[in-house]
Amino acid sequence: MTAVVNAYREAGFAGDFAVEEATQPDGTVRAVVRCGRCASSLDPQRITMHSIRRLEGASDPADMVAVIAATCPVCANDGTVVVAFGPMASAADSAVLVAMRDERDDEVLPPAMAPGERSPGATGHVGGATGTAHTGGSNTETS
Numbered sequence: 001m002t003a004v005v006n007a008y009r010e011a012g013f014a015g016d017f018a019v020e021e022a023t024q025p026d027g028t029v030r031a032v033v034r035c036g037r038c039a040s041s042l043d044p045q046r047i048t049m050h051s052i053r054r055l056e057g058a059s060d061p062a063d064m065v066a067v068i069a070a071t072c073p074v075c076a077n078d079g080t081v082v083v084a085f086g087p088m089a090s091a092a093d094s095a096v097l098v099a100m101r102d103e104r105d106d107e108v109l110p111p112a113m114a115p116g117e118r119s120p121g122a123t124g125h126v127g128g129a130t131g132t133a134h135t136g137g138s139n140t141e142t143s
């Protein structure tokens with residue numbers, strides 16, 4: 001997980017966000033995301049999610065976490081937030097995960113992996129810069 005977070009940091013998402021539970025005046029508890037720079041407690045719906053990298057533990061469900069690259073709407077802080085998902089996720093983590101504004105198609109970052117990361121199995125990106133073979137070319141002339 002550290003490697004994933006570091007990859008996002010190197011891509012400019014160097015800040016930190018934290019999931020917190022905030023008790024509202026009416027007594028209900030809501031999940032909020034606190035920005036590590038401006039300390040705003042943010043409604044997760046205001047957070048822009050650029051990329052999410054899920055990490056699944058080999059056998060332990062408690063290891064199922066997602067690293068999300070996000071941007072603060074108040075101070076424009078780019079950073080990462082780590083949330084648990086799956087059976088061990090807290091209510092707050094689950095709420096944040098579904099509430100964030102999904103902007104993964106904005107091409108800021110790869111949508112489902114850390115920048116520069118190579119996924120072992122799936123070749124995520126279709127298209128892009130594939131080397132065009134043989135421009136021009138030497139035609140073999142048959143005489």
Ligand SMILES: [Zn+2]
Pocket residue numbers: 035036037038039040072073074075076077
């Ligand atoms: Zn902020």
